[in-house]
Amino acid sequence: MDKIQHALKKTKASALPESLNYPPTPVIFNTQESNFEKNFLRFLKSTPVYFIHDNYVEQLTELFFLQNPQYKEDHSESQKPLKIFLDSNRDEYGQYSYTGTWIYYPWNQIIMHILDERSYFDLRTHRNRFLITPHEQKKLYEATLGIAGLSVGNSVALTLAYTGVAKTMKLADPDVFALSNLNRVRVPAYYIGAKKVYVAAQQIYEINPYADLILYPEGLTQNNLRDFLVGKPQLDLVVDEMDNLKMKIFIRLAARSVRLPVVMATDNSDNGIVDVDRFDIDPHGGPFGGLPAIDLETVIKGINFGEPLDLTMEEKIRLSSQIVGPSGVATRMQDSLKEVGKTIASWPQLGISAFLGGVNTAYVVKGILLGQSIASGKKHISLDEIFLDDYRSNKSQKIRSQKTKKFVEYIQTLNSKDIPQVWTVKERDFPKKGSLDDKIRFLIKYAILAPSTHNTQPWKFTMRKNQLILNLDNTRALPNSDPKKREAYLSIGAALENTLIAASYFGLNTDVKFIKNTKDEISIQIRCSEKRSNYYNSLFSEIVKRFTDRSLFRKRIIPKKIVIGLNKLNIDPHLSLNFIQKGSMKNELAALLGNASIESMKNILFRKELAHWIRNNFTKQRDGFSIGLPDIQSLIAPFLMHEVNLERRSKKSREHIMVENSPAVIIISTQADTKENWIKAGQLYERVALYMSKNGLRHSIHAAIIEHQKSHQQLRTKLGIKYYPQVFIRIGYGKGPIQYTPRRDDSEVFNI
Structure with a gap:
């Protein structure tokens, strides 16, 4: 017992x-x-x-x-x-x-x-006299503050309470104290397990029993953010010390919408950093400069929009270092961050910097409330620089510079994404001694690397004896941006092309039939036999290298030799391929595409559908795509796309600019506007993409000019063709690193 x-x-x-x-x-x-x-x-x-x-x-x-x-x-x-x-x-x-x-x-x-x-x-407050005038003290006491996050936020709250600032405070934090918090928060050990928000309230009441505190023990959520900011009494200022990175962004968007300043302290070894966003003075500046106004209700609605944010510790380091700026991280902090996940279990913090953060933030809060000239921006408070005599010596500066360079390189390794495993398929794994069905099944690993609109991957495969059946997966349809399923069939065509090229490379002959089912949909039957053929075998190695690049290209002329080879790719008389490199025609097409893109973005249903497939830079999902934003902005990209017409005030759309700054465009057209021809156009598109990859070029496809009926007709007129344009591709030489989009595993798209 x-x-x-x-x-x-x-x-x-x-x-x-x-x-x-x-x-x-x-x-x-x-x-x-x-x-x-x-x-x-x-x-x-x-x-x-x-x-x-x-x-x-x-x-x-x-x-x-x-x-x-x-x-x-x-x-x-x-x-x-x-x-x-x-x-x-x-x-x-x-x-x-x-x-x-x-x-x-x-x-x-x-x-x-x-x-x-x-x-x-x-x-x-008597000893504050004339350090703070009676008039100022009254103004400070009557202010209402919101503090979200009560580790460093605890120091902020207590410093303000001691100074006689804000009788009324709204405090939010969902967490409880752990033993590891006791290195930086003034609480006794017997409060381990106690809610941070309740402990902070006790401490403030013990300083000022007349305080008026409104508590949010669940932390800030979609359900209470409105009340926190503008519920009576309305806040005058927000202090953000939350760990939730996504909520840190949304509280700024929300504060921006109601013109509230936001102040945040960040630990930095023995030093501190304070970020100030004066949305009360300039709601169009700060981290969201250039974004149109977004009302509070829209912001709140967007908090739970998109995929949940599930960050690894390395990803948190990567994101947090971007908030601070890698070059601004103190050298001791650099050393500690490198050890997270190795010899350190969680985020490194010191009591010195936590209390320093409380003082720094309280100073800024006091200054803003009293109308002092405190501007938006990031301020570094370095005790090292103030107290270490050799801080500015050539030797110390050289050491710091060398360590910072290595730390920046370390952060860059965190920024570089691993290639999704599906892209690392090895030809040596082909089952040479396996059955024909085994060999056919292996081809799917290459088929799924085909491009698709929004990376929806709208394909599914089934097997019959010696046959691979490729069908459209209607659960991945895009009813608003692709109502006729034209783009879906283009994607199917690209997957078919990869299959045929891979089959030929591995010594299999293929016979393809298009079969129309009772729902007027095309099913593709690929019959294979062990008979060697040569169907664009030279392009096989590019299947695992080709990727869609949505960034700006270099304005470098494409050699004539490549253009000649490009024209040889089309072997179907029912298809045409137009290569346009001349500036005037290309720029006219860029403007046409831009107008179509702007019109598409006016449609809320189109934006909602697009937003569903946009992924942040930390996604664990295996479909959808990133739109190339920096990490922080990527966290709210789906929300912004869904709720805001980002092209509304633009003179030129992003797509207009991309095509205008590309060396050339390619338009693939079909003699008839049918599903069979869409598939064939998709095949030619993938062939072109692989050929471009082989010659060191990149590409991206732009569908708005095709899907928008008016611009589609104008495109035909400008090209002077009777064929139906189906694929609009811009091509050029890339600038940035390769970014492979994720793919579902072949087992997810295959049914026996």
Whole structure:
């Protein structure tokens, strides 16, 4: 029998003090209220009291000397006026029990007798006088602040409370204290497991029992962000010390919408960083400069939009270092961050920097509330630079520069994404000694590397004896951007082309039939036999290298030799291929595409569908695509696409600019506008893409000019053709690193 546990249970004590399990609120008894005596006596009879602290006379005495600075405490001449003052404050019984205020703190069962609120405040802030003027102190006390995140935020809140800033605070944090928090937050060890928001409230009430605190123990969520910011009383300023990176972005978007400044402190070894966003002065500046106005309700609606953010520790380091700026990270912090996940389990922080962050942030908050000239921006507060005599020496600067260079290189390794495993398929894994069906099944690994609109991968494969059947997966259709499924069939055609090229390379002959089913959809039957052929075998190696590049290309002329080879790729008389490199025609087509893109973006259903497939840069999903934004902005890219027409104020759309700055475009057209021809156009498109890859070029496809009926007709007119344009490709030489889009595994698209 565990005697210790048995004895502990007999004490009937709770695992945590009961007060830590619910919002702490002091009970206030104002002696001037009519029912004071009755209520207070009843309370004393029914409530456990551990300790009574009544030094009311000492408080009155200190108040007298505050109000009468001409008297000295130790001079005899002050005794008579002091006595008169004390006597004037006695109650009808000649005591002080019926004057001032009685406070009961339920979390420690202490009763205190204190001065009324005005006198308590004057006395408590007396030593602030003219460091903060009385007018300024009143203004600061009447402010309402919101503090989200209560580790460093705890230091901020307490520093502000000590300074007499913000009687009213809204505090939010969903977490509880762990033992590892005790290196940087002023709480006793027996508060481990207590909610941070409740502990902070207790601490503030113990400084100012008259404080008005509104608590959000669930943290900030989609359900309470509106109340936190603009619910009565409305905030004057937001302090953000949250760990939730996505919410850090959304609280800024929300604050921007209602013109609230946001201040944030960041630990940096022994030093600190303060970020200030003065949305109250310039709602169009800061981290969202260039974005159109987004109202609060729209922002709130977007909080849970898109995929959940599930970051690894390395990804958190990568993202956080971008917020700080890798070159601004202190060298000791650089060393610590490199050890996270190796010898350190979580984020490195020091008590010195946490308390420094509290002081720095409180200073900025005070300055903003008092109308001082504090601008938006990032400020580094370096104690190292202030106190270390050799900080500026050539030797120290050289060491820091070398370490920072290595740290930036380390961060870049975190930024470089691993190639998704499906792209690393090896030809040596081809089952040479396997059955024909085994060999056919292996071809799917190459088929799925084909491009598709929004990377929807709208294909599914089934096997029959010696046959591979390729069908459209209608669950991945795009009813708003591709109502006729033209783009889906182009994607199917690209997957078919990869299959045929891979089959030929591995010594298989193929016979392809298009079969129309009862739903007027095309099913592709690929019959294979072990008979060597040569169907674009030279392009096989490019299947695992080809990728779509949505960035700007270099303005480098494409050699004539490549253009000649390009024209040889089309062997179907029912298809045409137009290569356009001349500036005037290309620029006209760029403008036409731009107008089509702008028109498409006006359609909320189109944007909603597009947003569904946009992924952030940390996605774990195996479909969809990133739109090339920096990591931080990528977290809200789906929301922005869904809720905001980003092209609304643009003179030129992004697609217009991309084509205008590309050396050439290619248009693939078909004689008839049918599903069979869409598939064949998709085959030629993939052949072109592989050929471009083989010659060191990149490409991207642009569908708006084809899908938009008016621009489609204008395109035919400009080209002077009777064929139907189906694929609009821009090509050029890339600038940045290769970025492979994810793919579903072949097992996910294959049914036996």
